[in-house]
Amino acid sequence: MDLAATIESNSTLSPSGIARSRRFSVAPMMDWTDRHCRFLHRLLTREALLFTEMVTSAAIVHGDSHRHLRFDAVEQPVALQLGGSDPAELAAATRLAHDAGYAEINLNVGCPSDRVQSGRFGACLMAEPDLVAECVRAMRDVTDRPVTVKCRIGIDDQDTEESLDRFADTMVAAGVDALYVHARKAWLKGLSPKENRTIPPLDYDRVHRLRARLSPLPVMINGGLETLDVAEAEMAHVDGVMLGRAAYHNPMLLAEVDRRFFGATGEPVTLEAIMQDMAAYADRQAAEGVRINNIARHMLGLANGLPGARQFRQIMSVDACKPGADSSVMFRALEAVSRPRLAEAS
Structure with missing residues (x-):
């Protein structure tokens, strides 16, 4: 052949x-x-x-x-x-x-x-x-x-x-x-x-x-x-x-x-939606003994290019490693990039 x-x-x-x-x-x-x-x-x-x-x-x-x-x-x-x-x-x-x-x-x-x-x-x-x-x-x-x-x-x-x-x-x-x-x-x-x-x-x-x-x-x-x-x-x-x-x-x-x-026609997913879904995922994984930093370390680049990105990375990399850290870390990181955008819009 x-x-x-x-x-x-x-x-x-x-x-x-x-x-x-x-x-x-x-x-x-x-x-x-x-x-x-x-x-x-x-x-x-x-x-x-x-x-x-x-x-x-x-x-x-x-x-x-x-x-x-x-x-x-x-x-x-x-x-x-x-x-x-x-x-x-x-x-x-x-x-x-x-x-x-x-x-x-x-x-x-x-x-x-x-x-x-x-x-x-x-x-x-x-x-x-x-x-x-x-x-x-x-x-x-x-x-x-x-x-x-x-x-x-x-x-x-x-x-x-x-x-x-x-x-x-x-x-x-x-x-x-x-x-x-x-x-x-x-x-x-x-x-x-x-x-x-x-x-x-x-x-x-x-x-x-x-x-x-x-x-x-x-x-x-x-x-x-x-x-x-x-x-x-x-x-x-x-x-x-x-x-x-x-x-x-x-x-x-x-x-x-x-x-x-x-060729998808829907709107791209937003950072806010990603962070909410990942927080819910982190909660499920925590119930199985997974530490939040093992998940958060993959998310450090999500806010690249946005005002507040440096603080976002700091929260996700440092705070996520602290004893007792949970999915609230992700919401604090999201707030770090949301505040500047809200300020620009007002």
């Missing part, structure tokens, strides 16, 4: 709802995109695809799978990102993720950290496409949910034309349902994970060429997309965009996503 026919055959397995949600997704980010963060993001966008933090297959299979896989149904559609390189273990983790109700299972082939490399997963796997393909096949064998891969355009001294095409073709042959491509190389020696997010130059054109070559396989682009204007412009070349730190540090931009990327 040739490449185009293989892609066409695979694409029929992707549920149309997930394919639509991939138009805009929030990237998996370690220590950030936990279930509390995803609850907040879902209040801001009903349509975008949300991702978990990367969770290793070993942690799920041999550890507390309930804790690692737990999520609120309102987060859907939500994808689980797995890290690993053992096909059998990834299959076992995928089976548990399927049973937990995740809408998509994604394999991390892009993280450049030393710790991840030592476990033989993440970006270093771009040098082993046949092993990644074996992993993808094993995962697909145990679920009817889409199995996708997030990768870089290359690593170290790889030729990003030949090596990326070979990697992508191998994924297609394995039955991958979609690719998310960070438009930078990963340098596994000499650069930290933080430096790998900024120093290797962006090459959006390389991702555009890959998408044109692989179409109709969905290809989403990631890396350096700081604004919705830039992200929207990319939609002329790819099937979807993935934002990470820009969405996390300035979450209110997500309130525009449904209108700009999915």
